[in-house]
Amino acid sequence: xxxxxxxxxxxxxxxxxxxxxxxxxxxxxxxxxxxxxxxxxxxxxxxxxxxxxxxxxxxxxxxxx
Numbered sequence: 001x002x003x004x005x006x007x008x009x010x011x012x013x014x015x016x017x018x019x020x021x022x023x024x025x026x027x028x029x030x031x032x033x034x035x036x037x038x039x040x041x042x043x044x045x046x047x048x049x050x051x052x053x054x055x056x057x058x059x060x061x062x063x064x065x
Contacts, residue, residue, distance in 0.1 A: 002035040002055055003028050008042035012062045013055045 004011040005026035014020060014028070022028065029035035032052060039048035043065070051065050 001028055001030050002032070002052070004035065004038065008039055010062065010064050011051065011055050013058055013060060015060065 001014050001016060002011060003014050003020065003022065003026060005023050007025065012020075027035075027038060029038065036048050036052055039051055042048075043051065047065075051063075054063055054065070
């Protein structure tokens with residue numbers, strides 16, 4: 001699952017196997033398409049695709065974008 005917070009500027013890929021604290025302004029997206037749609041509104045299509053790929057490759061590491 002994709003966890004995005006701080007108005008689309010912080011995120012991580014979460015497999016659901018450990019507890020995390022989610023801030024008030026955070027979103028959890030089960031599908032890549034929904035997350036991509038949300039990020040496109042903030043960063044544009046090309047950057048949103050780059051972010052999605054980076055999140056998946058990060059294996060649970062928090063990424064700022």
